[in-house]
Amino acid sequence: MPVGRLTNVDLMRVIVFTFVISAHVVTYTLDQEELPVAAWGLTVHFARYAFVFVSALVLCHGYQDRNLSACRFWRRRLAAVVPPYVLWTLIYYGIDTAQYGWPGLVPWLQLLLLHLVWGTEWYHLYFLLVAIQLYLVLPALRWMTDQWPAAHGLMIGIAAVIQLGYMTLINLVPAPAGPWVIIWEHAEKSLPLYALFAVGGAVAARHLDQLETGLLRHWRLLVPIGVLSLLGTLVAFNLRAAGTATWSAAAASFPSVLPWAVAATLICLLASTAWTRHHATPRGINHIVRAGARRAFGVFLIHPLLLWIIVITPSPLDQLPGTLSRVLIIFILTITGSLAVVELLLHTSLSKPLLGRSRTTRPSQTELQPG
Template structure:
């Protein structure tokens, strides 16, 4: 398989955004709507590009690894080995250990709760991603066939455009269903694969036309890409901050706000993906400690994603105990962010070297690949 240097860096960027999301979401624990709450609302929404980036990378890597004829049994065996065991283990763990705000023992779950957690990824706030990615893995051979059919007829870009509209309609429809038919409808629909299919197929397209995508990206002024990503962050984050300021919380927002957000989000996430590719090129050109640190962080991104809620919850409890400061204080957020990133990485890197522990972290072996795949 040809390896893409960009992936190594982007895998390092995405978990940092995930940690930022799951720390800033504690703005709900601030008693009043103040500047600290509004800043964290903005960060919470703007950093949500993390999952689309992970999905994009998954499509890119799978399409590069599996092209033409390949044994389906081997494909599904490899996917099951890297995702099912960690998902089962951490679902069981997070059912018994609560990580909402602080850490604690939740008790032994009932069979009904365990079944729901496995089906919907509700054992902890971050496990829904596994429900989504498992579907995309299962459907990958069919998705590839569909992409290849459009590609052979010269309509790959038309497919991406169609998926853009389908995804917007699906996600806006999920909010409508949740509002009029019950919140459980939203919970289910937003976890189904059409909610992120555009980013997965975009990754497949990048794998098939890597040189063309690189050339197209190089032809655009970097300032335009960064401006598009920054404008998207300001627009989406600003909408949510204004909503919280107006209604006092996100839960008090009108349905129109949710639908506008779902319409706008792809036009923010796609420029962010492009901006992260540019950042990967810049780091790779400069080299040095920052580039090495980003690649090392990316090697363990899967494990970091799994364990970071434990670190955030334990870190918040220790921080409050030692300093008396809580989520209502400015100092808490940067301190817990730095601690969560460093401790999660260190814990995963250490555990991945322990025999068999790597399997529980989705890291049965180190992911580093030698060499480079063409110029940028």
């Protein structure tokens, strides 16, 4: 299969990031202890898994039939994600310092170091740590899928066992005392939680034509399976919410979420593939999708800041507390405001350090940024 731009996967990436932002807007502006709010956050947080799948797929596809030097790959990918991670951690930490006061130089530096190590500054930067881990193992994943094509099904099965086992461990086994507690405290930042999607994306890159054709052919089966898996996830959530805090019951790492995350990821790929095959034109949809995919990483980094500014700034929105219309307006303002800031930064020398993108308006044919 020739290596080129995957417009359907670019579209899927835009869809996934939109779901991420919707989750943050809803849970940030409404009460997370309300069942509908927590349920929405749980439902759309399949996106974290879908993005690992997309990242592994596109990177392995981009290096298909090409020599992949691990050191060269790491230099390129880490250079695109580590500086934005550090700088945005500093930006958000500076905002927190301005809000909550200066604790003194030594405590300030100690807490900054902890934020950098664990991705705990605000609620989204942890995912860049997941992306870094994925980049570190991706040359090995690509090598394995190349060397053992007959074992692709076995690889996916092993990855599913690892992820399900990890989900079960961190949610159903009490955290121990001692140093091992770190696994439970930082579970969502660990690659084993995304093992199935990392391996699945790498394998999918080797069988992309067959996968897309199969999804289009069997969509009447996939969609009901997705609906049933979502219902199962929500039933499990409601049962858990009866015995614990609602926000805790909505943890996206709970084992019952896995079937829905898999189904939703495949449905997003199905929808993106169907749309691009029937509607894409070189100067129309393709251009819009590529532009959106190019800006998605920056929007991911910036949107919590825009969301925070919109919520704390006095405006007529204050007259619509807790309503669907208010949430929708904030959602639109957050996306458009983030896009405007990203567009501005793309035309400055800050583009590379803050967005991981070179100062250009033309999208690269092979680049992929995490989110």
